[in-house]
Amino acid sequence: MRMFESNVGNVTWMHRPEPDYSRLVWEEANRFRVHTSAYTDPTVFAAEMKHIFQKTWVYVGHESQIPESGNFITSYIGNQPVIVVRDEERQIHVLVNRCVHRGAVVCREGGGRASEFNCPYHGWVYGLDGKLLAVSERKDAGGYDDAFDAPEGLFKVPRVERYRGLIFASFNPAVQPLVPYLGRAKQFIDRKLNFSPEGEIVLSSKPFVVRYPGNWKFQAENIVDGYHFMHTHKGFVQLQMKYGDSTGDFGVHKGGTPKAMRALRFRGAAWRCENGHGLIEKPLGEVDSLFEGEFGDYQRALHDTYGEEEFSFMAGKLSGSIFPNLGLIHNQIRVWRPIAHNMTEVAVYPYELKGAPDAFNEGMLRSQERFYGPAGHGAADDVDIFIRNQQGLEASAVDWLILERGLSTDAPDAGSRDLRGGSTSEAPQRAIWSEWKRLMSAGADQKPSSCPSSTGAHDATQEGHH
Known part of the structure; x- marks a missing residue:
């Protein structure tokens, strides 16, 4: 299998092209079958986290769980932990629950009320909108100098939409609007x-x-x-x-x-x-x-x-x-x-x-x-x-x-x-x-799906509010 190179920083990574997972669904005019490995293969599971849960809308919570400013719940998008929070302006944000310093989960509680989020590892402080508010002991005892390139804050999931109180989020900025997606x-x-x-x-x-x-x-x-x-x-x-x-x-x-x-x-x-x-x-x-x-x-x-x-x-x-x-x-x-x-x-x-x-x-x-x-x-x-x-x-x-x-x-x-x-x-x-x-499917885009098709390879062994 041909490999290709890409450079990230000063590190060269070797990538293998992904298998065509669409072969695990055998779909013909009078046939619809799913390969065993679609349920049992850890490699398939990892690909699902990337190609499904990072690309489409995922339900993360309900508005009644965060009725007031400062209310939050913790949730997941696939296997990525997130915080769903209502800020001081009552806007809802979905933030990746990972400190940008050393990666600790910022919040373990299932839900509650907060005025800010404080990382328990080194005390970095984030606002309800995820913005980095403070770096503890920033210049003390061999801390950070003025050239330190401080991050903006917790990663903010780019798309958040609601329908009748149901809150959905997506890591894909180009995902189609929620209501057409619901159909x-x-x-x-x-x-x-x-x-x-x-x-x-x-x-x-x-x-x-x-x-x-x-x-x-x-x-x-x-x-x-x-x-x-x-x-x-x-x-x-x-x-x-x-x-x-x-x-x-x-x-x-x-x-x-x-x-x-x-x-x-x-x-x-x-x-x-x-x-x-x-x-x-x-x-x-x-x-x-x-x-x-x-x-x-x-x-x-x-x-x-x-x-x-x-x-x-x-x-x-x-x-x-x-x-x-x-x-x-x-x-x-x-x-x-x-x-x-x-x-x-x-x-x-x-x-x-x-x-x-x-x-x-x-x-x-x-x-x-x-x-x-x-x-x-x-x-x-x-x-x-x-x-x-x-x-x-x-x-x-x-x-x-x-x-x-x-x-x-x-x-x-x-x-x-x-x-x-x-x-x-x-x-x-x-x-x-x-x-x-x-x-x-390898290289799948985010266009709305077409009419359920009767085509497909079967050789899986080869590779808002109303």
Whole structure:
């Protein structure tokens, strides 16, 4: 393989051209498969951090976590630690959490309030906008003279945009604007958040955080996998049949028998969207029953505001994987952080619907505990599957994973480049991998992705606010 040279300072580095990672996705007219090494190879993981997490939009937090000047949270863009902070002028900055002196992480707290950031190693001080304010003992005892070329401050991530309180950042100055990037996922987010009478959500509960020894893409795929529920969560299905909502489900997982639950889960549509977003939509077939009981007035008001068709989507079951690291399902924001090719951290943030009845928000929180919390049923089942997946992929004698469910019946959507499939189609997973393939291709640019293609090499063994 030909190498080439480049000079940085006085050091000459030898670079090897990267493999063409697009070969790890085998995509043809009636074929969509992913190579085992896309989940198991540390070299692939390192390339993802460069070609995906440094080039596209990444979710880093929510405005309700930093409501006032001086509020901050720590987050990640891929494996790079960042601070998300609101300065004295209430502007939001995303700063790389690394002192420019000797590289120490400046802030370890998950969140809080500060007037400045002080590096614990040598005491360098930074403002809320990242600007270097002071170098400790600057001229004392063999310090820095007047010729010292002081840096400006913490590295500021060049692009930060928000949509309805969701904060995204990108290291790529040329990344396309956030709203076009979201595409159909913008409508999905609107439908989730419009269930609040004020159109806003609040992250007021502490997150449930779990790590699993498996690849980050398992979580990205699974949150929009309509095919697994009746099998992976078989124990929960039996529990639901016996106890119904009496243990705190609050109507989230409907269906009194496995047959009824299966029928409900096989309704609706799955979407393969541009830019890697995958969605599942299950609108309600009948809404009148929602206008009775304790929350009838609240839900009727939403119905009257948005109309029956839109309300049926809002009140139905919506789940989305916003490429590459954000999920929304039920009343929850889910964020996955890649740590290594075989280690992932997932944080589940239950949210409240601002202006909704307190009892409604309380009931939804209880349902989160029942299914997703540390004593819940669903999260444990899913994490076990992710671990099984990673273990199974050690059987490297088998090259390819199959993502072809619904491939022949997914249909184009009029007026967009998105594809619509049945509720258990693997269309959302193909969305993720289509964008993965585009960004991981050697020399990939940042133009918006084109219509999901039926071409691709398969020889992987050769090388803002609304």
